[in-house]
Amino acid sequence: MCQLLGMNCNVPTDICFSFTGFQARGGATDVHRDGWGIAFFEGRGVRLFLDPQPSSESPVAELVRRYPIRSLNVIAHIRKATHGPVGLENTHPFMRELWGRYWIFAHNGKLDGYAPKLDGSFLPVGQTDSEAAFCHLLQTLRRRFPDHRPEREELHAELDDFAASVRAHGPFNFMLSNGDCLFAHRATELHYVVRRAPFPVAHLKDQDVTVDFSDVTSPDDRVAVIATAPLTDNETWIPLPVDKVSMFADGERQR
Numbered sequence: 001m002c003q004l005l006g007m008n009c010n011v012p013t014d015i016c017f018s019f020t021g022f023q024a025r026g027g028a029t030d031v032h033r034d035g036w037g038i039a040f041f042e043g044r045g046v047r048l049f050l051d052p053q054p055s056s057e058s059p060v061a062e063l064v065r066r067y068p069i070r071s072l073n074v075i076a077h078i079r080k081a082t083h084g085p086v087g088l089e090n091t092h093p094f095m096r097e098l099w100g101r102y103w104i105f106a107h108n109g110k111l112d113g114y115a116p117k118l119d120g121s122f123l124p125v126g127q128t129d130s131e132a133a134f135c136h137l138l139q140t141l142r143r144r145f146p147d148h149r150p151e152r153e154e155l156h157a158e159l160d161d162f163a164a165s166v167r168a169h170g171p172f173n174f175m176l177s178n179g180d181c182l183f184a185h186r187a188t189e190l191h192y193v194v195r196r197a198p199f200p201v202a203h204l205k206d207q208d209v210t211v212d213f214s215d216v217t218s219p220d221d222r223v224a225v226i227a228t229a230p231l232t233d234n235e236t237w238i239p240l241p242v243d244k245v246s247m248f249a250d251g252e253r254q255r
Contacts, residue, residue, distance in 0.1 A: 002092070002108040004190065005038075005076040006175045006226040008182040008248035012070035013223050015040075017211045019065055019076065021204035021231040026055025026078040029206040035091040036061060038076035039104040040069045041179035046102045050091045073177045077106035082129075089126035093175075094134050096122055098142060099149040101178045105134040108228060109171030109187060133172070137162055152181055152247065156255065159183055159245045167243065175226065181249035184226050186240040192226040193237045194252060205233045222251025 005022045007015050019038070027033040036055035040047040047069060055061045055078050077092035093106040107130035114129050116136035124131040137159075141150075144158055159176070163185045166172045171187040184190055195202075197220075199213035217223075226248070230237035240246050247254045 002080050003078050003228040004106055004108050004173060004175050004184075004226070005074075005228075005231075006177075006182050006184060006248075007071070007074040008177075008224045008226075008251060009072050010220075010222045010251040011218075012072055013221070014068035014070050015074050015076075016065055016068055017202070017204070017209070018225050018227070018231055020209055021206040022076060022078065022227070023055045023061050023065055024206040026058075026061070028056035034079040034086045035088075036076070036078040037091050037093050037106075038064055038074065039093045039095065040071040041073045041102075041104075041177065042069075042071060044101065044179065046095060046104065046179070048093070048095055048104075050088060052086050052088050052091055073179055073182050075104050075106050075175045075177055075182070077108075082110045083127060085127070087126065090128045090131075092130060094131050096134065096138055098138050098178075101149075103138065103176065103178045105137070105174065105176050106130070107133060108173040111166065111169040111172065114166065114169040133166060133174075137176075152249070152254075156183065156245060156247050159185070163243070163245055173228070181247055181254075182226070183245050183247055184240060185245045186242055189228050190226060190240045191228075191230050191237040192224055192240060192246075192248075192253065193230070193232075193235050195223045195225070196221070196251070200235060202232045203234050204231060206231070224248045224251050224253060
């Protein structure tokens with residue numbers, strides 16, 4: 001299956017270190033060769049980079065890895081195709097507008113027999129079960145909250161209900177953000193680590209790269225990194241609870 005990477009921070013932070021290890025899993029240290037993508041929130045805007053090439057061989061991935069884009073919320077994905085052919089339209093993350101904000105979504109898993117009834121307000125461009133689920137999710141949210149944008153807690157509860165309704169079709173690991181916070185749902189594998197003062201020296205599992213975060217952060221910084229599998233081999237990564245949507249805000253897991 002695919003792999004997910006997310007970052008949520010209390011101050012704008014770059015993801016270059018984590019992305020270096022994640023990038024290698026797209027065809028070098030793992031088998032996910034069917035495309036990759038990453039989305040950075042900057043204020044109300046989003047920088048979205050997508051490439052159907054393996055991330056380990058992608059010039060666009062090299063640009064991202066070397067370009068320190070600073071963001072409060074980041075979602076990345078490397079793909080192992082199940083539904084839909086390899087192509088740009090089937091490459092995650094996906095982006096749509098709802099309530100005047102961009103929403104970013106990426107999914108890891110395979111949903112069998114999943115054919116939601118869509119009313120036309122959100123429609124897939126590609127052929128993946130993932131994009132269909134994203135459109136169904138946004139349609140559900142718009143119907144559930146027709147006259148206001150929900151607060152974080154309301155949104156969190158609705159996402160939990162939606163994930164439970166999809167669960168019978170197969171693994172539904174996903175990440176979702178509108179730039180305010182980041183939601184992550186674990187079905188099979190999803191782990192996180194929070195980096196805060198005193199900051200560690202971290203070493204990647206997939207590349208022989210080490211960074212001393214105390215050299216590149218301030219004492220008040222907090223950075224939560226969420227990944228399908230731990231990216232470093234000398235930090236304590238915590239498994240997220242199974243079949244629950246977790247909410248990250250200000251660089252911490254809130255619930």
